[in-house]
Amino acid sequence: MSETFFTNDNVAAATAHPRPDIQTLEWSHLSEKYAPLKLQVNILSTLLLIALGAMGYFQPWVTLPSLLHIYLPFVLAVITLIGLSLCALVYIADQQKAYALRELDLHFSCGLIFRKKVSQPITRIQHIELKQGPLERYKDLACLQVFSAGGAMHTFEIPGLSLHKAQYLRQFILQHRDIALHG
Helix, strand or coil, X not given: CCCCCXXXXXXXXXXXXXXXXXXXXXXXXXXXXXXXXXXXXXXXXXXXXXXXXXXXXXXXXXXXCHHXXXXXXXXXXXXXHHHHHHHHHHHHHHHHCEEEECCCEEEEEECCCCCEEEXXXXXXXXXXXXXXXXXXXXXXXXXXXXXXXXXXXXXXXXXXXXXXXXXXXXXXXHHHHHHHHHC
């Protein structure tokens, strides 16, 4: 009777089985409507915050404490500067977001300073959802949420896709997931 022992040896990276390189993926960028829409929402939110502060400063019903009366214009100027700077950074970061779909896997890349690349084998996708808020419906955009097997929350989401592209990706993944699982 021969004994079989469990082994789990190290594999040198240079001798590992060649796999398709993630660096050579053909990345597709999000819809050109996405970054400007998000920029508009962020700028309006910043301006709303500034307007509320200015209304508090100029309102005639309550006398503001003297320190608040002195420093509120400075605080509002700092909020304006920081808010608009963050809007610009988010806009640039949104333009860097991209996705790639291959026969066996889906990839998403995001981040401006800290880059993040997420990969999900299609066979591990439990389900996939399309989300649309009111502004996304107005601009004919959608967000694709990918849920992996064993996870309660979505693994990642690809925002800012045209509705047509999101529906195509969802259908492709569902068809190929079934083929990979049963084929």
